[in-house]
Amino acid sequence: MGAKQVVDPEKDFVPPDFTIKELxxxxxxxxxxxxxxxxxxxxxxxxxGVAFLAFCASHIHxxxxxxxxxxxxxxxxxxxxxxxxxxxxxxxCGHGAFSANRTVNHVTGWVLHSALLVPYYAWRHSHSQHHxxxxxxxxxxxxxxxxxxxxxxxxxxxxxxxxTDSVFDETPLYHLAMVTAQSLFGWPLYLYRNASxxxxxxxxxxFSPTAVLFRAEQFGQxxxxxxxxxxxxAVLTYSSWIFSPATVAFYYGVPYLMVNFWLVTIxxxxxxxxxxxxxxxxxxxxxxxxLCTVDRDFGWILNTCLHHIQDTHVAxxxxxxxxxxxAEEATMHLKKKLGKYYRFDDTNFLVALYHNFKHCQFIExxxxxxxxxxxxxxxx
Numbered sequence: 001m002g003a004k005q006v007v008d009p010e011k012d013f014v015p016p017d018f019t020i021k022e023l024x025x026x027x028x029x030x031x032x033x034x035x036x037x038x039x040x041x042x043x044x045x046x047x048x049g050v051a052f053l054a055f056c057a058s059h060i061h062x063x064x065x066x067x068x069x070x071x072x073x074x075x076x077x078x079x080x081x082x083x084x085x086x087x088x089x090x091x092x093c094g095h096g097a098f099s100a101n102r103t104v105n106h107v108t109g110w111v112l113h114s115a116l117l118v119p120y121y122a123w124r125h126s127h128s129q130h131h132x133x134x135x136x137x138x139x140x141x142x143x144x145x146x147x148x149x150x151x152x153x154x155x156x157x158x159x160x161x162x163x164t165d166s167v168f169d170e171t172p173l174y175h176l177a178m179v180t181a182q183s184l185f186g187w188p189l190y191l192y193r194n195a196s197x198x199x200x201x202x203x204x205x206x207f208s209p210t211a212v213l214f215r216a217e218q219f220g221q222x223x224x225x226x227x228x229x230x231x232x233x234a235v236l237t238y239s240s241w242i243f244s245p246a247t248v249a250f251y252y253g254v255p256y257l258m259v260n261f262w263l264v265t266i267x268x269x270x271x272x273x274x275x276x277x278x279x280x281x282x283x284x285x286x287x288x289x290x291l292c293t294v295d296r297d298f299g300w301i302l303n304t305c306l307h308h309i310q311d312t313h314v315a316x317x318x319x320x321x322x323x324x325x326x327a328e329e330a331t332m333h334l335k336k337k338l339g340k341y342y343r344f345d346d347t348n349f350l351v352a353l354y355h356n357f358k359h360c361q362f363i364e365x366x367x368x369x370x371x372x373x374x375x376x377x378x379x380x
Contacts, residue, residue: 080258
């Protein structure tokens with residue numbers, strides 16, 4: 001099975017010249033309104049889901065032996081999805097989209113993200129830079145493409161990523177193993193050593209208040225983030241002592257890895273695609289960068305459980321303080337306004353994940369507007 005054939009996105013490409021006012025004016029004003037009570041209803045909804053799934057898991061031992069392993073897998077997958085929904089809500093807090101009250105945003109975001117082992121303020125600061133500099137080759141903060149020379153591929157072919165649409169053509173097991181490792185462990189590696197980050201900050205830790213990622217005045221907030229993580233680790237350690245390390249691993253550890261999978265999969269597919277350009281400083285502006293994302297349909301269940309973070313991401317990048325419950329409506333209006341500059345892909349997300357990981361390997365070392373390349377033989 002191959003990924004959907006992409007029409008040449010580079011041919012006669014002209015970068016968009018919309019202003020942020022043009023885009024804002026095409027969206028109804030009520031879409032920008034934040035309702036704190038409504039936002040908390042989604043927290044309650046997700047928390048009930050987490051509690052219900054944990055309650056169900058506590059009865060797995062009553063099932064026939066042959067059904068217990070499949071039941072645990074079902075729990076891990078389901079709990080990972082619901083917990084990712086909570087992560088998305090905390091992400092909204094970091095953007096100020098949860099509530100018009102700054103304190104409510106920060107307290108709620110800190111509690112939810114700490115429970116998921118995310119350093120809230122540290123991530124908030126670096127993520128803010130990502131939004132301010134999306135797809136700027138020198139200033140973006142995540143999934144910054146490596147150049148051909150960085151990867152040591154001089155003298156190899158430079159095939160546009162859109163031309164190679166075969167999925168399982170060469171070394172499929174290797175690429176499958178690598179994309180699985182990225183999806184499960186890429187998130188903690190990003191937090192710990194800024195993996196996939198920009199050149200100036202590679203190796204920088206989100207846990208260090210003196211990291212190059214942060215300004216001196218943010219020192220205290222990074223400490224507060226670390227305190228939140230230590231509290232969660234303390235609870236997990238105590239729970240391991242009371243119940244058992246295996247119990248904590250089954251109820252929390254494996255779902256945590258599933259959250260990692262969804263976070264990396266979602267963010268990777270939002271910004272890594274053959275049709276998405278990257279800009280140097282001389283050709284970049286905020287709107288051009290914000291439009292360098294792809295909305296993707298994961299199906300009704302996942303779209304709902306993940307609060308539409310993946311199928312309304314264009315709207316989110318243009319208006320990061322817009323709450324998720326207005327983003328679908330805003331996307332309809334943006335789509336009409338943007339025309340060909342609105343990117344949407346309904347390819348199965350697992351196929352797209354493998355395909356884009358394999359074929360979006362590097363960019364050229366020179367140029368003002370750059371698209372992904374690889375060393376594969378062009379598809380015929």
